Amino acid sequence: MERELALExxxxxxxxxxxxxxxxxxxxxxxxxxxxxxxxxxxxxSVSVQGTVVIGEGEMxxxxxxxxxxxxxxGQGPEVDVAVDPLEGTxxxxxxxxxxxxxxxxxxxxxxxxAPDMYMEKLAVGPALAGKLSLSDPxxxxxxxxxHGLDKPLSNxxxxxxxxxxxxxxxxxxxxxGVRIKLLSDGDVAGxxxxxxxxxxxxxxxxxxxxxxxVLAAAALSCLEGxxxxxxxxxxxxxxxxxxxxxxxxPHKVLSMEDMVGTExxxxxxxxxxxxxxxxxxxxLGNQRAETHSIVMRAKTKTVRxxxxxxxxxxxxxxxxxx
Numbered sequence: 001m002e003r004e005l006a007l008e009x010x011x012x013x014x015x016x017x018x019x020x021x022x023x024x025x026x027x028x029x030x031x032x033x034x035x036x037x038x039x040x041x042x043x044x045x046s047v048s049v050q051g052t053v054v055i056g057e058g059e060m061x062x063x064x065x066x067x068x069x070x071x072x073x074x075g076q077g078p079e080v081d082v083a084v085d086p087l088e089g090t091x092x093x094x095x096x097x098x099x100x101x102x103x104x105x106x107x108x109x110x111x112x113x114x115a116p117d118m119y120m121e122k123l124a125v126g127p128a129l130a131g132k133l134s135l136s137d138p139x140x141x142x143x144x145x146x147x148h149g150l151d152k153p154l155s156n157x158x159x160x161x162x163x164x165x166x167x168x169x170x171x172x173x174x175x176x177x178g179v180r181i182k183l184l185s186d187g188d189v190a191g192x193x194x195x196x197x198x199x200x201x202x203x204x205x206x207x208x209x210x211x212x213x214x215v216l217a218a219a220a221l222s223c224l225e226g227x228x229x230x231x232x233x234x235x236x237x238x239x240x241x242x243x244x245x246x247x248x249x250x251p252h253k254v255l256s257m258e259d260m261v262g263t264e265x266x267x268x269x270x271x272x273x274x275x276x277x278x279x280x281x282x283x284x285l286g287n288q289r290a291e292t293h294s295i296v297m298r299a300k301t302k303t304v305r306x307x308x309x310x311x312x313x314x315x316x317x318x319x320x321x322x323x
Contacts, residue, residue, distance in 0.1 A: 002077065003298070008047045009104050009269045010296045010307060016040040016086045016102035017271035017292055018316060021282035024274060025096030032093045036086035036102055036273075039318045041065040041072070049073035054112050055083035055212040068114070081112035083216050089187045092274055099187035100273040100281070105219035111262030112219070113255070114246045115211040119233040120255075122214055124192040124205035130227035135254050139173050139206065146204055154178055160191050161207040170207055190276055192217035196226030200277050208233060218260040220268045223297030223304065230255040266299040279306075288313045 019039035023032035037057055044051070051073040057063035066072070066084055073080075082104070087093060089100035105112070123135045123142065132149045133142050147154045155178050161167055163183040174181050182202060184191045188209035194202035211232055218228040232251045234240040243251035271294040272279030280293035294307040 002048075003301075005047070005049065005077075005106065006267050006269070006296045006298055006305070009106060009267060010271070010294050012040055012043040012047060013102040013104055013269045013271035013294060014292050014309060014311070015043045015316065015318060017273045017282055018290060018311060018313075019318065020087050020093055020100070020102065020273050021290075024093050024282075027094050029090035029094040033087045033090045037063075037066055040084060040086045040102065040104075042318050044072040045074060047073045048077035049082075049106065050075055050077060050079045051082040051106065052080075052109070053084065054081045054114050055085075055215055057084075057086070058117065079109040080106045081109055082106050083112055083212070083219065085189065085213065085216055087273065088189045088213065088216075088270075089273070092186050096274070097185060098274050098281075099184075099190050099276040101187070101190055101270045101276065101279070102273060103189055103216055103268075103270045105216050105261075105266060105268045107219070107261060107266045108264045111264055111266070113215050113248075113260045115215045115260075116232070116239065116242045116246055116248075118211055118235065118239050118242070119208045120211035120214040121208045121231040121233055122192060122205065122217075122228060123230075124195055124217060124221065124228040125226055126196040126198075126203075127225040129195075129204070130225060133229075135229040135231055139170060140177055142204070142206075143174075143177050143179060150203060156180075158182060158201055158203050160184055160194055160202045160205045162186075162188065162191065162209055164207070167207050187276070188213040189217045189220070189270075190278075192228055193220045193224070193226075194277055196221055196224035197278050215260050216268075218257055219266045219299075220270075220297065222257055222261050222266050222299040223268050223302060225302065227257055228260070229257075230260065261299075267296070268298075269294060269296040285310070
């Protein structure tokens with residue numbers, strides 16, 4: 001993939017973030033998600049790729065745009081797989097809470113896992129623990145190995161997990177072992193990225209979340225030299241068969257980074273919608289201007305760029321048309 005694509009897809013996440021931010025704190029996650037999705041889809045027309053959405057807003061009959069299988073880009077440039085989450089954290093925007101993102105990952109055609117819309121069990125770590133832990137181990141063993149690998153006592157280990165009823169047993173284990181816990185209300189992609197970002201103070205991310213978000217997080221971690229292991233959690237025969245239809249022959253296997261994002265180049269971009277662990281949110285500056293904060297990364301070069309942009313909103317009619 002051409003290096004110029006990194007900056008092209010940041011423009012896409014920026015516009016999605018600007019569009020969604022207008023709905024911040026208004027209590028309407030549907031409108032916020034719709035605004036982000038519409039802006040992202042429109043902006044894709046200017047990107048020089050022949051893209052196919054492999055992770056998006058749902059099936060063709062469920063989503064009017066950015067649906068799985070939709071062709072995006074201007075029809076020029078490389079053939080790529082595209083994974084998107086126009087608004088990662090719809091509830092966060094609706095309630096005015098932190099950590100909402102607009103997210104994109106692209107990879108060469110055939111590299112990104114076509115993850116079905118179901119839960120995935122996840123274990124995410126940063127570079128210091130990559131290749132040293134196993135999702136197949138009991139949680140207590142994983143914590144012990146992590147503490148040893150980081151050369152710190154268990155009591156100094158910090159673990160992030162989504163604050164969900166389904167995680168009460170895991171949270172109980174974490175408390176019994178004595179590690180620090182940081183509960184996350186929403187924002188599965190940002191949570192899984194956190195262990196690879198030293199400023200976050202997070203050592204591990206555990207628990208279950210959306211499978212599509214798992215692939216997006218794996219794309220980010222491939223650029224950050226971290227690791228995500230995942231295991232799909234089909235809850236019934238329909239979901240199990242859905243995995244088979246999408247080419248996942250063993251839905252219960254532990255998925256490696258290679259399974260989820262391949263071994264070739266990956267480009268990942270995210271723009272903050274509300275303030276978060278590592279990106280600022282959209283800020284309105286007056287004089288019809290707004291500021292965005294983005295991250296864009298490439299697995300091939302391991303380059304990580306943080307981009308602060310000032311936008312003149314009259315030149316962004318898509319972003320200001322949602323209200």
